Amino acid sequence: MTKPNLHNLAGQKSTILILHGPNLNMLGRREPQYYGAETLDSINNRLCNEAAAAGYACTTLQSNSEATLIERVHTAFDDGTAFIIINPAAFTHTSIALRDAFAAVKLPFIEVHLSNVHARESFRHHSYFSDLAVGVICGLGPAGYSYALEHAIDYLKRNQST
Secondary structure, three states: OOOOEEEOOOOOOOEEEEEEOOOHHHOOOOOHHHHOOOOHHHHHHHHHHHHHHOOOEEEEEEOOOHHHHHHHHHHHOOOOEEEEEEEOHHHHHOOHHHHHHHHHHOOOEEEEEOOOHHHOOHHHHOOOOOOOOOEEEEOOOOHHHHHHHHHHHHHHHHOOOO
16 A cells, blocks of 8 residues: 655645555556556656646545545545545445445545446446546546546536635
């Protein structure tokens, strides 16, 4: 498990949490035909820089542990997290418990997948998260995360109570 990457800057409005599920710590080395060559650190750094430029804090966490991800979603309920971007990876197709955590906290989130899960094995076609998500992005590689972040920032600006 990688340690949380916290980028909180003074004066920022709220936090966007970016969660990565199992095996995504292997990006850049694992099955590049599906996932590309960019590393997770590179993706996280780019996203946090983009969030900071828009005035938002960014926290990232990758874990191979379902329990760690569930606990982080629970923590998001009270820690100033305003929006979550998640690539649940294999938990997309298996984790009712992680889905229940999202249902419990009721924070808006976008589900992201690097590969087009609908063009892969049939077991990857079902998601336990999509019906709760604000949106789903798949098959656009690492750029999908940036599109999700762009939408999250727009969503937060439109729904800001000031």
